[in-house]
Amino acid sequence: MSMDNFGLYKLMHEDAPKNNNPLLEQPTLAKTHTTDPIVTGTSVLAIKFNGGVAIAADTLASYGSMARFRDIERLKSFGKYTIVGASGEYSDFQYIEEQVKQSLIDRDYQLDDGRSTTPREIYQYLVRVLYNRRNKFDPLYNVLVIAGYENGKAFLGQTDYLGTHFEDVTLATGYGSYIAQPILRKFYSEKNGNITEQEAKDILKKCLTVLFYRDARAADKVQIAVINDQGPKIDEPIKLETQWTFKGF
Amino acid sequence: MFRNQYDTDITTWSPAGRLHQVEYAMEAVKQGSACVGLKSNTLVVIGSLKRSPHAELSSYQKKLAKIDDHIGFGIAGLASDGRVLIKNARTQAINHKYTYDTPISVQRLVLQISDKSQVSTQRSSKRPYGVGLLISGYDEQTGTHLFQTEPSGNYYEYKAIAIGARSQSARTYFEKNYQTFEEADEETLILHALRALKGTTGDNVELTSKNASISIVGKDRKYKLIEEEQLEPYLAKLEENAAATTEQQPAEQQDDVDEEMVQ
Numbered sequence: 023m024s025m026d027n028f029g030l031y032k033l034m035h036e037d038a039p040k041n042n043n044p045l046l047e048q049p050t051l052a053k054t055h056t057t058d059p060i061v062t063g064t065s066v067l068a069i070k071f072n073g074g075v076a077i078a079a080d081t082l083a084s085y086g087s088m089a090r091f092r093d094i095e096r097l098k099s100f101g102k103y104t105i106v107g108a109s110g111e112y113s114d115f116q117y118i119e120e121q122v123k124q125s126l127i128d129r130d131y132q133l134d135d136g137r138s139t140t141p142r143e144i145y146q147y148l149v150r151v152l153y154n155r156r157n158k159f160d161p162l163y164n165v166l167v168i169a170g171y172e173n174g175k176a177f178l179g180q181t182d183y184l185g186t187h188f189e190d191v192t193l194a195t196g197y198g199s200y201i202a203q204p205i206l207r208k209f210y211s212e213k214n215g216n217i218t219e220q221e222a223k224d225i226l227k228k229c230l231t232v233l234f235y236r237d238a239r240a241a242d243k244v245q246i247a248v249i250n251d252q253g254p255k256i257d258e259p260i261k262l263e264t265q266w267t268f269k270g271f
Numbered sequence: 272m273f274r275n276q277y278d279t280d281i282t283t284w285s286p287a288g289r290l291h292q293v294e295y296a297m298e299a300v301k302q303g304s305a306c307v308g309l310k311s312n313t314l315v316v317i318g319s320l321k322r323s324p325h326a327e328l329s330s331y332q333k334k335l336a337k338i339d340d341h342i343g344f345g346i347a348g349l350a351s352d353g354r355v356l357i358k359n360a361r362t363q364a365i366n367h368k369y370t371y372d373t374p375i376s377v378q379r380l381v382l383q384i385s386d387k388s389q390v391s392t393q394r395s396s397k398r399p400y401g402v403g404l405l406i407s408g409y410d411e412q413t414g415t416h417l418f419q420t421e422p423s424g425n426y427y428e429y430k431a432i433a434i435g436a437r438s439q440s441a442r443t444y445f446e447k448n449y450q451t452f453e454e455a456d457e458e459t460l461i462l463h464a465l466r467a468l469k470g471t472t473g474d475n476v477e478l479t480s481k482n483a484s485i486s487i488v489g490k491d492r493k494y495k496l497i498e499e500e501q502l503e504p505y506l507a508k509l510e511e512n513a514a515a516t517t518e519q520q521p522a523e524q525q526d527d528v529d530e531e532m533v534q
Contacts, residue, residue, distance in 0.1 A: 135379065136378075143371040150370050
């Protein structure tokens with residue numbers, strides 16, 4: 023992706039024809055916003071099962087096409103009932119995590135009134151924050167998946183840097199929305215939504231493996247997390263088993 | 272209450288360690304017509320006694336307000352001050368719904384309203400709100416709540432409480448009966464509220480469908496206001512059960528007040 027969206031480099035370069043426009047002489051004084059993500063995570067996948075939600079992502083943060091940070095967490099627990107997974111700009115996700123923890127999760131402890139922020143509250147709050155930043159033309163460059171389990175109800179929703187938001191029983195971001203989502207939807211409808219925790223984890227693992235084969239930004243080191251009535255549980259990273267001896271390869 | 276040299280400024284302490292203006296505001300609450308509240312495990316009921324400047328010609332001052340589907344206010348004291356807090360609470364409720372897509376927590380709303388009241392006891396350019404509130408609310412995580420707020424910024428949570436003129440008799444009634452409230456159904460709670468209200472009407476005033484009103488919030492239901500003809504069946508039942516009613520204490524001595532100001 024271009025780092026020079028307005029072709030300023032060409033105009034400023036020594037060899038470039040001199041331009042008398044004074045604005046072009048000090049282009050760095052202009053206020054700049056994030057127009058491209060720099061350090062990025064790829065797909066996040068999630069599926070509801072009986073009594074909870076499973077969510078998964080690999081542990082890679084890429085710098086362009088370079089596999090730059092190979093052991094970062096893209097799944098974070100937000101309080102007692104919620105796990106958020108992030109694709110896109112990793113620094114923006116770190117910022118979001120800090121803000122939400124301060125303004126929502128820490129507040130629950132400060133007030134000490136027996137209430138804990140629910141998955142839906144976190145989801146809607148994130149939607150508002152992301153949409154607000156898009157309206158400032160300074161987006162937080164993420165696609166977020168919010169998975170939760172509270173009061174006997176599973177929650178699964180997605181929002182992105184435009185503030186677009188929706189809920190579904192299976193979700194996948196990025197490349198996963200093309201490759202994993204059809205697999206997850208087929209699995210979910212074949213099972214009539216009657217899925218065990220282990221089955222959910224297995225199908226996510228299978229989808230991550232398919233993505234590792236087809237998505238050049240994906241890694242084979244992944245984390246699978248579950249949120250149920252026991253609260254959030256994010257497993258340690260595991261290595262995907264792969265098979266490269268096919269003739270086609 | 273007597274005037275003294277320490278009561279013209281809100282923020283000036285008396286040597287006895289009191290803020291007289293704040294205490295006068297609390298007095299305005301005691302002189303407003305009564306509000307009673309009680310709750311079960313699933314429902315919270317507020318009942319109010321309304322005043323009318325000229326019983327036949329004018330309407331009665333409304334004292335119960337819906338804040339959201341799950342929160343109701345009842346006011347005693349200066350009704351106009353009450354409206355300010357009601358408007359503020361409604362704004363907070365709707366903003367919470369927009370930002371979080373869930374109903375605002377009752378406890379947190381009460382905290383914010385009380386913090387707002389506290390500020391006006393500490394700024395020289397303000398005066399305390401001359402209103403006490405009963406706040407009923409239902410919360411998915413923590414169940415039913417009934418709060419009382421004061422002009423001082425204090426707030427308390429109760430199983431049953433009454434504020435306003437002659438409210439002592441209602442509190443006494445609740446003290447005798449509160450143990451049965453937890454499992455009580457809607458009708459029983461309403462009748463308890465009306466019976467408690469009946470003791471606050473004062474001499475020569477009957478409890479009628481004109482001067483009484485009831486609000487209910489609770490689990491899996493929306494705020495409901497019961498007044499006018501909808502209240503008649505309950506008042507009729509009150510008459511039937513009158514014989515069985517527990518004996519009540521005599522009403523409190525009442526100061527002379529300007530009833531047009533204090534609702």
